[in-house]
Amino acid sequence: MNIYLDTLLNLPYVTVFTCYQKEGFNFLKLDFLNDKVKCSYCDFETDEIHQNRPILVRDLTICGKGVYLQLPRRQIYCPHCQKYSTETLDFIEKGRKYTKRYEEYIYERVKELTVEQVSYNEQLSAEQVQNIFSRIEGSKKKDWSMPERISLDEFSRQKGKRKFATVVSDLDKSSLSRPSQPLCRD
Ligand SMILES: [Zn+2]
Incomplete structure (x- = not known):
């Protein structure tokens, strides 16, 4: 050791x-x-x-x-x-030939460079780089399934004026619910 x-x-x-x-x-x-x-x-x-x-x-x-x-x-x-x-x-991850942190690193590099550049720098094939990128990208996609419990909030969009926006949140995931843009009510 x-x-x-x-x-x-x-x-x-x-x-x-x-x-x-x-x-x-x-x-x-x-x-x-x-x-x-x-x-x-x-x-x-x-x-x-x-x-x-x-x-x-x-x-x-x-x-x-x-x-x-x-x-x-x-x-x-x-x-x-x-x-x-x-x-x-x-x-x-089960069945993978890279550590999770290495796959995250490759994902971030591809966002800044190109698949070909990362492939050259890391001595991986372009297919390997693309495979890692697509897998991580897929796992980061938001889960837009219907929420079980929601909360409604209203806030003024312009100070002193009666212009309100309504925000719908998923209480269980603590995230904005679909649609991603606030529902506006003038
Ligand atoms: Zn057992």
Whole structure:
């Protein structure tokens, strides 16, 4: 365990076991600090690991070099619900090959540059960059489903004049309800 590297990495429940450079990238081999794995079906925790297949996950650049994390992927056989379950990690979306923070970073870069520029800078294919961008964009879209409880508010649009605007808010989501523009009543 190297507490300085662990602090630098800033990911929960992992420690840097070793690191090396290869083909222009930094590779960080990680170990978990927690022995138990939670079943994703019933939340039962066990330290009996059924199998452990390492995976490579892209993370934020360190000192100008791209980073790959080599992580153990732990699978358990849950004695409680008798199902095979693969560990879920807070910092990686299920089935993804990038950390959440790296996907967020790529998303922000594409907003400022182009897919081609980000692809070149990050040594990712244009398809990979586009895939990350579209996925994050999709997850950020507002949920415009009908609210269950609403509140109505009125405020004066012009001081001293009887011009009022009505704002409809979703009480449960604490956001403006559809339509996004205030309903105006002159
Ligand atoms: Zn279970």
